[in-house]
Amino acid sequence: MTTSQRKIEHLKLCSSSPVESRTRGTGLEDIMLVHKALPEFDIDDIDLHVDFLGKRMKAPFLIASITGGHPETKSINAALAQAADEMGIGIGVGSQRAAIEDPAQEESFTIMRDMAPEAFIYGNIGAAQIKEYGIEGIQNLIEMLDADAMAIHLNFLQEAIQPEGETNASDTLETIREICSLDVPIIVKETGAGISHEDALLLKKAGVSAIDVGGVGGTSWAGVEVYRARDRNDIMSEILGELFWDFGIPTAASVVECNVSLPVIATGGIRTGLDIAKSIAIGATAASAALPFVAPAMENKEMVLQRLKLMINELKVAMFLCGCKDVHMLHTTPTVITGWTKEYLELRGFNVKEFAVRSTRSELQIV
Numbered sequence: 001m002t003t004s005q006r007k008i009e010h011l012k013l014c015s016s017s018p019v020e021s022r023t024r025g026t027g028l029e030d031i032m033l034v035h036k037a038l039p040e041f042d043i044d045d046i047d048l049h050v051d052f053l054g055k056r057m058k059a060p061f062l063i064a065s066i067t068g069g070h071p072e073t074k075s076i077n078a079a080l081a082q083a084a085d086e087m088g089i090g091i092g093v094g095s096q097r098a099a100i101e102d103p104a105q106e107e108s109f110t111i112m113r114d115m116a117p118e119a120f121i122y123g124n125i126g127a128a129q130i131k132e133y134g135i136e137g138i139q140n141l142i143e144m145l146d147a148d149a150m151a152i153h154l155n156f157l158q159e160a161i162q163p164e165g166e167t168n169a170s171d172t173l174e175t176i177r178e179i180c181s182l183d184v185p186i187i188v189k190e191t192g193a194g195i196s197h198e199d200a201l202l203l204k205k206a207g208v209s210a211i212d213v214g215g216v217g218g219t220s221w222a223g224v225e226v227y228r229a230r231d232r233n234d235i236m237s238e239i240l241g242e243l244f245w246d247f248g249i250p251t252a253a254s255v256v257e258c259n260v261s262l263p264v265i266a267t268g269g270i271r272t273g274l275d276i277a278k279s280i281a282i283g284a285t286a287a288s289a290a291l292p293f294v295a296p297a298m299e300n301k302e303m304v305l306q307r308l309k310l311m312i313n314e315l316k317v318a319m320f321l322c323g324c325k326d327v328h329m330l331h332t333t334p335t336v337i338t339g340w341t342k343e344y345l346e347l348r349g350f351n352v353k354e355f356a357v358r359s360t361r362s363e364l365q366i367v
Contacts, residue, residue, distance in 0.1 A: 011073065016292045019227075022246060024216055025250065026250050026251040028251065031282060032335065039322075039323040048060065048326075049327070052285060053209055054148070056276070057286070058088030059089050060314050062286060063288065064092055067093075067188065068112075073108045077112050077115075077297075081119065083301050085119045086169055090286070092121070092151060093112055093124050124150075125151075127154050128168070146326065150184055150187070151192050152188050152189070155221060157247060161225045162365040176188060176264055177333065188212075191217070193247060194214065194251070195249070213284075215268035216247070222245050224241075250341070251269055252337075253348075264287050266288070269291065272314050273311045274315075276318075278335070281335040
């Protein structure tokens with residue numbers, strides 16, 4: 001099966017089958033923003049602007065990598081890009097591997113910049129491929145999109161389950177270090193299993209510009225492979241996919257794990273503006289999501305805009321209710337971490353109480 005055929009198969013499965021986490025959530029259900037009954041400002045005065053990797057965005061949100069690499073994906077990427085440009089947010093493309101293997105597929109990616117001349121757009125290629133393509137190949141992918149950044153995705157869980165998967169992970173970190181010599185920011189992103197504190201430190205040392213946690217709680221690519229395995233009667237891959245469906249670090253915990261003084265994108269089960277607010281309150285610079293926009297993008301740009309506007313309005317209400325007039329204030333708003341996420345983080349050595357007691361108490365002279 002070609003990469004192009006596999007991409008359209010993945011897209012159709014994600015739009016028609018239950019592919020999200022089944023037994024574990026994002027951990028954001030354990031995060032509570034402390035309510036401020038006296039916000040003392042007009043909700044219309046909230047400023048959502050953020051600076052991200054050298055680009056000014058109107059809100060701390062990106063449409064995560066979804067698709068590309070097949071003729072049927074061109075209209076989908078066009079709708080996504082137009083919506084992102086209109087909303088002033090960021091957007092990523094799906095893996096550009098298909099365009100390397102078949103240059104005829106490039107247009108399904110280049111349509112992004114055509115439709116979104118002002119948006120923050122990042123390219124995307126798998127860690128398993130960067131050793132093969134090298135710095136020159138990655139530079140070509142960047143130029144293909146006139147990209148503002150390049151994402152290297154880590155998806156070794158999926159690769160280990162796919163019969164066609166590439167499971168040689170040796171020297172990945174060194175190859176990432178070499179790619180970081182390019183002139184554009186390099187984002188390293190997981191695709192559903194999260195990133196630990198130890199790996200975040202290694203990535204920072206390697207020179208990456210940002211980390212996208214891609215935690216458990218959203219689309220399970222192990223789960224996607226279960227459906228593919230059933231279709232081809234591949235019992236081994238189906239069993240593996242079922243076993244590892246929810247393997248990894250949930251999104252909320254991974255955001256805290258990746259607090260290593262780099263920009264962090266919270267991805268993995270982000271479905272509402274409240275999810276975005278909670279993610280930023282525990283350390284994310286921005287949040288992103290893919291699955292909520294797959295079906296709308298198959299319809300048209302207006303459907304994508306409708307979903308985006310809802311999420312952004314939800315974010316504003318969340319900020320209003322915890323007294324945050326801008327995103328900087330959201331980073332420091334008192335936030336209580338409870339339940340499984342609290343237990344996990346404490347066992348990992350993090351002091352979750354620090355999130356709960358940060359406030360302006362001393363300034364207000366409250367005793």
